[in-house]
Amino acid sequence: MVHVDFRKNSLGTQYVISVAFTLLVALVCYLLSGFLGYRVVALLLLVTVSLNAMVFEMTPVLVNAVLSALLWNFFFIPPKFTLAITNTEDTLMFMMYFVVAFINAVLTTRIRRAEQQARLKEEKENTLKLYNTLLNSLSHELRTPISTIIGASDNLMVMADKLSEFNKYELAAEISKASLQLNRQVSNLLNMSRLESGFIKPKNDWFDIRELVYDVREQLTEEAKGRPIHIAVKENLPLFKLDYGLIVQVLHNLLHNAIIYAPKYAVITVRAFCKDISLVLVIEDTGHGFPESEIDKVFDKFYRLKNSATGGTGLGLSIVKGFVEAMGGNISLKNMPEGGAVFTVEIPSELSYVSNHQIKV
Amino acid sequence: MKPTSILVIDDEQQIRKLLDITLRTNGFELTEAPSAMEGLKIAEELNPDLILLDLGLPDESGHVVLEKLRKWYTQPIIILSVQSNEEDIVNALDKGANDYLTKPFRTGELLARIRSSLRVNRTHLITYQGTNNKLEIDLELRTVKKNGESLKLTATEFDLVNLFVKNEGRVLTHQYLLRQVWGPGYISQTQYLRVFIAQVRKKIETEPNRPEYILTESGVGYRFSGNDSTIF
Numbered sequence: 001m002v003h004v005d006f007r008k009n010s011l012g013t014q015y016v017i018s019v020a021f022t023l024l025v026a027l028v029c030y031l032l033s034g035f036l037g038y039r040v041v042a043l044l045l046l047v048t049v050s051l052n053a054m055v056f057e058m059t060p061v062l063v064n065a066v067l068s069a070l071l072w073n074f075f076f077i078p079p080k081f082t083l084a085i086t087n088t089e090d091t092l093m094f095m096m097y098f099v100v101a102f103i104n105a106v107l108t109t110r111i112r113r114a115e116q117q118a119r120l121k122e123e124k125e126n127t128l129k130l131y132n133t134l135l136n137s138l139s140h141e142l143r144t145p146i147s148t149i150i151g152a153s154d155n156l157m158v159m160a161d162k163l164s165e166f167n168k169y170e171l172a173a174e175i176s177k178a179s180l181q182l183n184r185q186v187s188n189l190l191n192m193s194r195l196e197s198g199f200i201k202p203k204n205d206w207f208d209i210r211e212l213v214y215d216v217r218e219q220l221t222e223e224a225k226g227r228p229i230h231i232a233v234k235e236n237l238p239l240f241k242l243d244y245g246l247i248v249q250v251l252h253n254l255l256h257n258a259i260i261y262a263p264k265y266a267v268i269t270v271r272a273f274c275k276d277i278s279l280v281l282v283i284e285d286t287g288h289g290f291p292e293s294e295i296d297k298v299f300d301k302f303y304r305l306k307n308s309a310t311g312g313t314g315l316g317l318s319i320v321k322g323f324v325e326a327m328g329g330n331i332s333l334k335n336m337p338e339g340g341a342v343f344t345v346e347i348p349s350e351l352s353y354v355s356n357h358q359i360k361v
Numbered sequence: 362m363k364p365t366s367i368l369v370i371d372d373e374q375q376i377r378k379l380l381d382i383t384l385r386t387n388g389f390e391l392t393e394a395p396s397a398m399e400g401l402k403i404a405e406e407l408n409p410d411l412i413l414l415d416l417g418l419p420d421e422s423g424h425v426v427l428e429k430l431r432k433w434y435t436q437p438i439i440i441l442s443v444q445s446n447e448e449d450i451v452n453a454l455d456k457g458a459n460d461y462l463t464k465p466f467r468t469g470e471l472l473a474r475i476r477s478s479l480r481v482n483r484t485h486l487i488t489y490q491g492t493n494n495k496l497e498i499d500l501e502l503r504t505v506k507k508n509g510e511s512l513k514l515t516a517t518e519f520d521l522v523n524l525f526v527k528n529e530g531r532v533l534t535h536q537y538l539l540r541q542v543w544g545p546g547y548i549s550q551t552q553y554l555r556v557f558i559a560q561v562r563k564k565i566e567t568e569p570n571r572p573e574y575i576l577t578e579s580g581v582g583y584r585f586s587g588n589d590s591t592i593f
Contacts, residue, residue, distance in 0.1 A: 179465070183465055203448075205535075205551050206551040206552035206555055207551075207555060208555045208556075208558075208559055210559075210570070211555070211558070211559065211577060214570045214571065215577045215579060218571065231570075239552050239555055239556070244579065244580050245447055245579065245580040248579050248580070352552045354552050354553070354556060
């Protein structure tokens with residue numbers, strides 16, 4: 001397979017490169033014309049046209065076919081330095097050259113078009129596969145809470161007089177829990193579709209990263225169920241100018257992930273600091289970490305660790321990645337040598353070291 | 362005493378039913394309107410004590426209804442909005458809405474918002490008994506005491522506290538705070554606000570990282586919470 005492909009370049013660039021290539025080959029052949037018969041030169045120039053056909057679009061290839069035919073005629077077929085051909089054999093050869101170069105160009109282009117169609121078809125099939133995965137995952141992750149809600153509310157309506165007050169409360173609590181789960185899944189799906197449609201345009205404004213980190217920890221109090229989340233953020237950090245809402249989502253998803261998947265004994269820590277002109281967020285836990293073979297796939301859509309029991313659509317981390325990239329940053333995952341996973345988010349940002357002494361007080 | 366009357370303008374029958382049960386159970390009187398047109402008509406006829414307004418109405422945008430109402434209606438308006446549409450929320454707050462709730466909302470939150478919107482601090486001497494500390498604020502003498510000890514606040518810091526206390530329980534957008542405290546020329550200087558909020562929290566909160574008075578409303582603004590307050 002040829003991996004060089006100039007078809008993405010502008011047509012002008014393609015003309016320049018392909019013509020230069022043909023001229024170069026012609027020049028080398030001319031310098032070696034003492035050792036090469038002019039019919040061998042015809043073959044070499046034909047190879048040049050074929051090579052051009054592999055990497056350029058149809059029109060530059062045709063132009064080169066004509067050019068090389070004329071070059072061959074002018075510089076190599078005797079009498080040299082004229083376009084005249086005296087020999088019948090050479091006239092036939094010249095015409096054949098022309099036809100072969102032309103067919104070569106057309107055929108290669110056709111093959112490439114077929115290849116492209118095959119690729120498109122494959123992509124379509126992959127999308128379909130992804131769509132099916134989504135449907136499977138969704139129908140399970142959405143139906144579970146929906147079944148709970150339907151079942152529990154039916155019980156409350158039909159058996160109200162038989163249920164104890166405590167049982168009624170328990171059923172209501174199940175409905176509440178299932179609804180929150182449903183709400184989270186829907187938010188994830190909405191965020192995913194926002195990302196897919198390219199609808200995410202960061203609205204940057206100054207914010208205090210300490211405030212944000214503590215804010216997110218507060219939001220997750222219910223999910224954390226008393227489990228401590230350590231925060232290591234220095235007080236004298238500059239203000240960053242990024243999209244507060246997007247970073248909240250990023251940190252929220254990463255922390256929520258750690259709370260759900262890290263074992264109960266694991267310590268979860270959030271760090272935030274400024275490196276050069278970037279905001280760095282580190283979310284680490286002292287759990288088992290990820291299997292090394294899985295690390296590359298973690299941010300893929302619908303990816304879920306095998307045998308992971310807790311509900312989820314496998315969208316959380318791919319949304320995180322999408323949001324981080326939408327802000328021009330990057331995210332990585334590593335295992336700590338002593339076990340446990342470390343997510344590192346790095347986003348370039350404007351910085352402000354303004355303090356209240358510099359402002360009207 | 363006449364019960365507090367609330368008008369709900371929302372086209373979703375399920376939401377109106379839910380609000381009906383929740384609010385009546387808590388002693389409020391409720392009137393429902395399923396469209397912007399009816400909502401505006403009923404508001405004029407009844408002049409309710411508070412309006413719950415959904416932003417996504419079928420016949421007219423909630424933003425337009427809000428503007429029409431604010432031409433004459435001076436009582437609290439609480440916006441109901443779909444999740445995480447911060448721009449919409451900020452826009453409505455700047456147009457005169459007192460507060461907002463995002464669907465789906467929790468019942469406790471709904472009642473807290475309604476109660477704090479209806480509450481007005483009429484006195485200049487206010488005491489807040491929080492879980493971590495006691496705050497005594499004198500708006501006339503411009504003093505703040507934490508657990509009986511006087512705090513040193515700069516003029517701007519006090520202006521900020523003053524604005525929060527006067528709008529207790531209500532969410533204030535970044536732009537609103539900047540305009541009121543620093544002036545109209547400063548509405549884009551959010552870094553000033555961030556620095557001063559951190560500064561004021563350090564002084565009035567016992568745990569500045571887990572504030573109980575100045576609460577962050579993600580992407581929207583700040584809210585001064587005085588839930589357990591006693592007004593003298």
